[in-house]
Amino acid sequence: MTISKALTIAGSDSGGGAGIQADLKTFQELNVYGMSVITAVTAQNTKGVHGVHSMPIQSVRAQLDAIGTDLFPNALKTGMLGSSDIIEAIAERIDFYNMTQLVVDPVMVAKGGQKLLDDNAINTILEKLLPFTKIITPNIPEAEVLTGRSINSLEDQKRAAHLIQSYGAEVVVVKGGHGNSSEVVDVVYDGSQYTLLTGNRYHTMNTHGTGCTFSAAITAQLAKGESIIDAILVAKQFIEAAIRENLHIGSGHGPTNHWAFRETEDARISTIKKQIVKL
Numbered sequence: 001m002t003i004s005k006a007l008t009i010a011g012s013d014s015g016g017g018a019g020i021q022a023d024l025k026t027f028q029e030l031n032v033y034g035m036s037v038i039t040a041v042t043a044q045n046t047k048g049v050h051g052v053h054s055m056p057i058q059s060v061r062a063q064l065d066a067i068g069t070d071l072f073p074n075a076l077k078t079g080m081l082g083s084s085d086i087i088e089a090i091a092e093r094i095d096f097y098n099m100t101q102l103v104v105d106p107v108m109v110a111k112g113g114q115k116l117l118d119d120n121a122i123n124t125i126l127e128k129l130l131p132f133t134k135i136i137t138p139n140i141p142e143a144e145v146l147t148g149r150s151i152n153s154l155e156d157q158k159r160a161a162h163l164i165q166s167y168g169a170e171v172v173v174v175k176g177g178h179g180n181s182s183e184v185v186d187v188v189y190d191g192s193q194y195t196l197l198t199g200n201r202y203h204t205m206n207t208h209g210t211g212c213t214f215s216a217a218i219t220a221q222l223a224k225g226e227s228i229i230d231a232i233l234v235a236k237q238f239i240e241a242a243i244r245e246n247l248h249i250g251s252g253h254g255p256t257n258h259w260a261f262r263e264t265e266d267a268r269i270s271t272i273k274k275q276i277v278k279l
């Protein structure tokens, strides 16, 4: 039996809905062996981020070395990275170990508005990490920061995906969770065509960690050898089920339900439609 292995390089969320915890739960649900490199420990619950403790660079490097020299991952993702120094150390090690199949979730702020990335680190993501990136998955506010342009329509979302792809990532997904239309559209651009993934919008406060879970599901599918577009499609179905069957715990932005995709037969009746738009 072949064991597929995935690595997350991200921050710990004590509340369990986002970050390392969401990623490992998602890997497990998708039958992939999960590993982690912790960049920061956050004191967090559904009401917000109450503290952030960044890990020393030597510790981040040592965690990556431990994995690179033994349990080599078939695919990996980054989430909360915090600072330029940590990003540089990670990019250097990813290059050294020739870790391919990298998914970058350019986490900048938590749902409650607290910053999870230094302002000067945004350029470091573009300069140091993008050259190794297979898929980058900004939400709308992150895509606005990365491009310096506001996004108010589907056309703007497509333009942002096009521009970010030209910076060096192989494939860009500009996620539509932050809009307010009745449907959510995630725009995928691979350098030659757009794929629009459209599904119902669920009106709920419980969307803490949606981006982490989505990018972890893509990473798990890549680790199993699935094609990029099929991996993104499964991830969209996984996160739709997790949001629709969310858990109603905590008094703020609650977590999604990481076992919904497996548990509920209905959860597999996805509303996601795929439309390809040639340039």
Ligand SMILES: Nc1ncnc2c1ncn2[C@@H]1O[C@H](COP(=O)(O)OP(=O)(O)OP(=O)(O)O)[C@@H](O)[C@H]1O
Residues within 6 Å of the ligand: 018, 109, 110, 111, 138, 139, 140, 175, 176, 177, 178, 184, 185, 186, 199, 200, 201, 202, 203, 204, 207, 208, 209, 210, 211, 212, 213, 214, 236, 239, 240, 243
């Ligand atoms: N209310 C919703 N209904 C349906 N799908 C949603 C909803 N909100 C987000 N999604 C989906 O969840 C995935 C993550 O999108 P989103 O824009 O919320 O990411 P994010 O802001 O990076 O998440 P977070 O920062 O909380 O981890 C996307 O595939 C998006 O389409």
Ligand SMILES: Cc1ncc(CO)c(N)n1
Residues within 6 Å of the ligand: 010, 011, 012, 013, 018, 019, 020, 042, 044, 079, 080, 107, 109, 110, 111, 116, 208, 209, 210, 211, 212
């Ligand atoms: C640790 C961590 N990573 C990512 C996010 C974004 O959802 C969060 N809130 N916390």
